[in-house]
Every structure is written in structure tokens, then in C-alpha cells.
Amino acid sequence: MEIHVNYFAVIAGAILSMIIGAIWYGPVFGKKWMEIIGVDPADEEARKKMQKTAGPLYLAQFLLTLFQVLVLAHLIADTSRVGGLERALWIWAAFVIPTMAGAVMWTNQNSTLKWSRFLIQGGYQLVIFTVFGLLLQFWK
Template identity: 30%
Template sequence: MANMSWIAIIVAAAAGFFVGGLWYGPLFGKAWMKERGFTEEELKEGNMALIYGTTFLLSIVSAIFLGHLLAHFGEMSMRSTMMIAIGVAIGFVVPAIGTNYLFSRATFKLFAIDAGYWTVFYAAMGLVFAFLG
């Protein structure tokens, strides 16, 4: 792998995880639950340690690969780093979930909530890599 900062990777993963807590909590939590057809009681029935633990591990995987990609470019400006990080979301993640949502007949509102989350998730990680990477 190209030279990567493991500290930046862990902080980037934590930043993305934090965005998720805000996004699916106070910002869009109720709208997301409505679009998914969940009640608060149903969400509490899940194995939260497994869900949050696995989510954080997956955030680390995303941060590793974004960090690896960014490391190949060497020194970059904040603008370039953010363009690549957000570009990963808009160019790869959003179209992938959009395709899944079309075939599963999910609402546009749910797509917008989730696509927005992934865009902000990668933007947050990009900021971390811009400062610590």
C-alpha cells in the first residue's frame, strides 16, 4: 500500500461513524424510520452491539480504501482531497445504492436520505485525510 496514516484512518472512520449518528439520529432519524417502516421499538430489538460494531468496522474498511486511494496522489490541496473523497461517494456509492433502491422500489425520499448520508460520510473522511493524511 502507499504510505497511509493509520491514525488518519481511525479518525476518518470515527468521523464517518459520527456523521451516521447525527444523520440517522436528530437530523433525519424519524424520516428514515418512516420511509423504512420501522418503529422505535422495532429498532431497539436489534443487536445494537453487533450493528454498531460492524458498522464501525465497515467504516474502517472505507477509510482504509479512501486513504489508500488518496495516498497514491501524494501531496494534494484540500480542494483536490475533497473532490476525490466526495467524488467516490457521488460517482460510486450513490449510483450503486440508487440502482438497488430502484429495483427494490424504495422511495426517492429514502434514497435522498441515504445518498446524502454517504456523501457527507465521505466528505467527513476527506476532511480528516486533508488535515491528518
């Protein structure tokens, strides 16, 4: 059986994740996220320092997400029993959430910040995996 992956959809998924991330960690949850990571939004110097070092991190995140969408595309293309959205949500539930929960549970943050971090990050991952699944399911 030949597996067909739409590489344009893979690239589009990675680009969309960056756009959604900018909105998610900006206007939607930006203030809470800054509190969680210990950055004072009023501290212009700290924000400029973060922005100055962010370029290579954005590139690394984009490449990792590109790889993530590519693997997901292969998994979706290699099945006839479930659609892309269902496959993406199962992967999110079975691999992303438990991994993220383990990483968040073992921090020194108080319980409220742990749950906030988990819900913000888990919610973002749910949104992008939904986008990935739909994109890969319908853009073949």
C-alpha cells in the same frame, strides 16, 4: 514512490462516521428514516428489539467503514494530481451514488419513500466522504 497513510486519520474517519451517522439517523432524519424502514417510533417494543440486535451491526458497520476509509486513504496518498476532498467526492459520485441508486430503485417502496431513502442515505454518504477527504488531505 512511497505511499504514506496516516492510520490515526483512518481510525478518526471511521469514528466520525459513526458519530455523524448517530446524528444523521437520529435527531436530523430519524423520524423519516423510521418511516422508510417501516418502524413505528411509538412502538417501544419494536425499538427495544432493534436496539438489542444493533450491537453486532454497529461493529460490522464500523469495520466496513474502517476498510472504506483505509482504501480511500491509499487512493488519496497515491496521487499528486488531486487533493483528498476532490478524490473522495469523485469516488462518492462515481461509485457510491450509482450503487445506492440501483439498490433503492429496485425496492417495492412507493416513489416518495424511494426518493427519501436515496436522499437521506446519499446525503449521509456525501457528508462522510467530504469529512474523509478533508481529514485525509490535511491530517498527513
